[in-house]
Amino acid sequence: MEKQSRLLCSELCVQRRLYEVTLNCAILAWKDIQIAKKHTGRAIYGAVKAGSYCVPVCEIIAVQEKDDDTPCKNTGKWQKVPQSPADPCQHAFTVFYVERTRQHCWWCSNVTFHCSDHSLCLLWVQTIREQLALLTNRPKSLLVYINPYGGKQRGKQIYDHKVAPIFSRASISTDVIVTERANHARDHLKTEADLKKYDGVVCVGGDGMFSEIMHGLVSRTQQEAGVDENSMEETLMPCGLRIGIIPAGSTDCICYATVGSNDPVTSALHIIVGDSQAMDICSVHNEDRFLRYSVSLLGYGFYGDVLTDSERKRWMGPARYDISGVKTFLSHRYYEGTVSFLPAEGNLGSPRDKMQCRTGCSVCRQSSSDKLVSKNEDSVSDAECQDTWTVIRGKFLAINAASMSCACPRSPKGLSPSAHLADGTTDLILVRKCSRLDFLRHLLRHTNKDDQFDHSFVEVYRVKQFRFTPRYQECDSEVDLRESGVTGKRFLSQICREHRACGCMPSQSNWNCDGEILPHTAIQVRVHCQLIKLFARGIEEQQVFEDPYAHCAI
Numbered sequence: 001m002e003k004q005s006r007l008l009c010s011e012l013c014v015q016r017r018l019y020e021v022t023l024n025c026a027i028l029a030w031k032d033i034q035i036a037k038k039h040t041g042r043a044i045y046g047a048v049k050a051g052s053y054c055v056p057v058c059e060i061i062a063v064q065e066k067d068d069d070t071p072c073k074n075t076g077k078w079q080k081v082p083q084s085p086a087d088p089c090q091h092a093f094t095v096f097y098v099e100r101t102r103q104h105c106w107w108c109s110n111v112t113f114h115c116s117d118h119s120l121c122l123l124w125v126q127t128i129r130e131q132l133a134l135l136t137n138r139p140k141s142l143l144v145y146i147n148p149y150g151g152k153q154r155g156k157q158i159y160d161h162k163v164a165p166i167f168s169r170a171s172i173s174t175d176v177i178v179t180e181r182a183n184h185a186r187d188h189l190k191t192e193a194d195l196k197k198y199d200g201v202v203c204v205g206g207d208g209m210f211s212e213i214m215h216g217l218v219s220r221t222q223q224e225a226g227v228d229e230n231s232m233e234e235t236l237m238p239c240g241l242r243i244g245i246i247p248a249g250s251t252d253c254i255c256y257a258t259v260g261s262n263d264p265v266t267s268a269l270h271i272i273v274g275d276s277q278a279m280d281i282c283s284v285h286n287e288d289r290f291l292r293y294s295v296s297l298l299g300y301g302f303y304g305d306v307l308t309d310s311e312r313k314r315w316m317g318p319a320r321y322d323i324s325g326v327k328t329f330l331s332h333r334y335y336e337g338t339v340s341f342l343p344a345e346g347n348l349g350s351p352r353d354k355m356q357c358r359t360g361c362s363v364c365r366q367s368s369s370d371k372l373v374s375k376n377e378d379s380v381s382d383a384e385c386q387d388t389w390t391v392i393r394g395k396f397l398a399i400n401a402a403s404m405s406c407a408c409p410r411s412p413k414g415l416s417p418s419a420h421l422a423d424g425t426t427d428l429i430l431v432r433k434c435s436r437l438d439f440l441r442h443l444l445r446h447t448n449k450d451d452q453f454d455h456s457f458v459e460v461y462r463v464k465q466f467r468f469t470p471r472y473q474e475c476d477s478e479v480d481l482r483e484s485g486v487t488g489k490r491f492l493s494q495i496c497r498e499h500r501a502c503g504c505m506p507s508q509s510n511w512n513c514d515g516e517i518l519p520h521t522a523i524q525v526r527v528h529c530q531l532i533k534l535f536a537r538g539i540e541e542q543q544v545f546e547d548p549y550a551h552c553a554i
Ligand SMILES: Nc1ncnc2c1ncn2[C@@H]1O[C@H](COP(=O)(O)OP(=O)(O)OP(=O)(O)O)[C@@H](O)[C@H]1O
Pocket: 146, 147, 148, 149, 150, 151, 152, 178, 179, 180, 181, 182, 183, 184, 204, 205, 206, 207, 208, 209, 210, 212, 248, 249, 250, 251, 252, 253, 318, 515
């Protein structure tokens, strides 16, 4: 690795031991001089060794000159720093930085450097601050919406106690709105908020709250660009502001699948360091009417029924999903209809290729450059028009479209473990009618390492667009019936009569769209590649946690 030129190098004390501390524009490093002497001749840097530490500048949260009256790190007791000019610990500054802990969680750690010379102390503080000021991707001003009723109703507490103090440490200014009703945040973003004042929007809540904020921002962006959301063919305009998610909901799948944890401090730190993760959005239409956007799960049948039942049990908090899950599983309902889709082609992989989307994902990067090329050539819609639709008709227990893995604490690898956050596709999973036992086997595989698609009754396709028509609305039957003189209500009653004869009722489910119920069952869905950006970086490879500073060459 290319060596960066040193900005500063001094001998400073940390917990009364002498360290050689160096700063270049990428890394702050400190090594215990006595331990380093013992290791003379051996490589100290390049990996974390005894007594050697380093932090990438881009993961420094803040630097602060230490006041005289502050708690001593060794004892935790408050004490006056000695005034003797010979005391090498007289002046001090503290560096706050990201530390990786367990399972993709980050923590705000700190180290205090002491020295006898005040001007040297100031020089260090000023130089580190200058380096931080060069990091232009970091937000300075944020608009924060808190849902006080999401999850276990701890959104406000989580923000006040865990997030606000680190935002203030990082000198981020915030305007905070605690919502007073459902859709308060969406409406405020869509029509009122002065978005020019902010570098990003923060959502404190669960997937439903995120959905509100995403709808507000996407709709506002389309309005300002003169794009008609009701037209499925329109190319939507990407949003300029990034969204940060502080998890405080019941499932928190969007946070979990983009960060790797549902820890509020980790999310706050990703916001502070100015991470950016592009994300696909599906638009959902019924005929020429725009219904909603989706970023995670669009589920009909099982997940639609779980959601419909769980909405009546909101008072139970997150446990409502477990109760409704078991109830829905026992009811074992299946639904008839036709699914048509446009398969994704090119280098977009397949839902079963085990290529998981991770930080810097090459599949998503490729989609980003393809998007740029097709924008310049204006050829995408023409090409798509020539594509052929695959049509599948059948009886389904579940139809799920996962635009991202949908990993969450209940299902750590998610509904579609190899789905990508920003590849412009969604994984369409069709679970055909099967026995209860088989369906249970399939569901349980969401919670363990086994392949949930390895069943004869499960099919999965990576698609760019899809449509669903429930059987009772199918045009063919309608045409047939119209041709034979049957119309409207008579058409429905005819189906019901047919079903009474065979002892089962034709039933319809609802679509679960990121945790909201859609008002229509016949829908048309199109994936819009990388329409929004989050303050996240995707899930880091585990190796980064095990050897975080392998790149720390000074
Ligand atoms: N002040 C409020 N009063 C009532 N409902 C609100 C308020 N603010 C937001 N909401 C609504 O609460 C719903 C649920 O919120 P949220 O997503 O935060 O939690 P959750 O449903 O428990 O979690 P998850 O979506 O992760 O399962 C959202 O659909 C949102 O529109």
